Amino acid sequence: MVDAYRGGHPWPLHSEKSALRLAERLEPDGSIAASAVDDLVRAVDTAQKSARDLGTEGLITLATSAVRDASNGEEVLARVHAETGIELQVLSxxxxxxxxxxxxxxxxxxxxxxxxxxxxxxxxxxxxxxxxxxxxxxxxxxxxxxxxxxxxxxxxxxxxxxxxxxxxxxxxxxxxxxxxxxxxxxxxxxxxxxxxxxxxxxxxxxxxxxxxxxxxxxxxxxxxxxxxxxxxxxxxxxxxxxxxxxxxxxxxxxxxxxxxxxxxxxxxxxxxxxxxxxxxxxxxxxxxxxxxx
Known part of the structure; x- marks a missing residue:
């Protein structure tokens, strides 16, 4: 969470992290393991609730290489959206x-x-x-x-x-x-x-x-x-x-x-x-x- 505005220095106010290690939790076919997807859904839901409780005015939601390269990446994104309402945007x-x-x-x-x-x-x-x-x-x-x-x-x-x-x-x-x-x-x-x-x-x-x-x-x-x-x-x-x-x-x-x-x-x-x-x-x-x- 940052206090920021256009042209200003973004000052960090709060930080929470969930260690998921998705890049290490892949099945032989390149898909993210079911347990890892469960953890991801929980992490996204927890982050969303924290942001809401802290009164943030905007929310940026991104996924990077672990989801981008996974063979079941689309299914993972769909499940996160279905269970949390968050639509993760995948960065190239x-x-x-x-x-x-x-x-x-x-x-x-x-x-x-x-x-x-x-x-x-x-x-x-x-x-x-x-x-x-x-x-x-x-x-x-x-x-x-x-x-x-x-x-x-x-x-x-x-x-x-x-x-x-x-x-x-x-x-x-x-x-x-x-x-x-x-x-x-x-x-x-x-x-x-x-x-x-x-x-x-x-x-x-x-x-x-x-x-x-x-x-x-x-x-x-x-x-x-x-x-x-x-x-x-x-x-x-x-x-x-x-x-x-x-x-x-x-x-x-x-x-x-x-x-x-x-x-x-x-x-x-x-x-x-x-x-x-x-x-x-x-x-x-x-x-x-x-x-x-």
């Missing part, structure tokens, strides 16, 4: 990248110049680049930390062979996107968003979240490589105890680190900045922009 991967890019542009401003933005979610990786408020290139790939953990890293901690196979897979999948994105290089500023990148930056020595949103944070490729070498040896229970690691995301950290390192290496990025704004803020900013249209 490219729109995810564009809206995240918008949030980063607004956070850093025009002085950031030509931007390259990276975002790792549970189901997908988004890359966007450009000089305006909307990017010239926006790419989405099914390389999310949750999805890859489910498909490639079955042991905890993962085996060396498993991590190497995953690294080869991610690097291969990045080739086409990297060829497109690097045509816009050089970039004035490279920025990463998402909990995955924030966690990796913290483990590499960046300031803790308690220091505030506006404290500069960065992540180098060297620091990331060292962090990956450390976290791949630990079980998720041990990772969950580290400062800056969310217990419910600890099991995804190795896959997220592999994607982050492979992406930075493939795009020739030696260091990047961390932005606290991401897709959520981009959606809010676009909504506010449209109020005056």
């Amino acid at each position: 991967g490219e729109d995810e990248a564009r809206l995240t890019f918008l949030a980063v542009r607004r956070w850093f401003g025009w002085s950031a110049g030509k931007l390259l933005v990276l975002d790792i979610g549970g189901g997908s990786l988004e890359i966007a680049a450009g000089v305006d408020e909307l990017p010239d290139v926006a790419v989405s790939m099914p390389l999310g930390a949750g999805r890859l953990t489910r498909d490639w890293l079955g042991e905890d901690p993962p085996t060396d062979a498993g991590v190497e196979r995953l690294t080869d897979y991610v690097t291969d999948r990045l080739n086409e996107a990297a060829a497109t994105v690097t045509k816009l290089a050089p970039f004035d500023r490279v920025v990463a968003t998402s909990k995955t990148f924030r966690t990796l930056a913290r483990l590499s020595g960046a300031a803790p979240s308690g220091a505030g949103l506006r404290v500069p944070r960065s992540l180098s490729l060297t620091g990331l490589h060292q962090t990956l070498g450390f976290v791949r040896r630990l079980p998720s229970t041990a990772l969950a105890e580290l400062d800056g690691v969310s217990p419910r995301r600890a099991h995804q950290l190795v896959a997220g680190a592999v994607v982050a390192e492979s992406t930075m290496w493939r795009l020739g990025v030696r260091e990047l900045d961390i932005c606290p704004w991401a897709l959520r803020e981009g959606v809010i900013l676009r909504y506010l922009d449209q109020l005056g249209e």
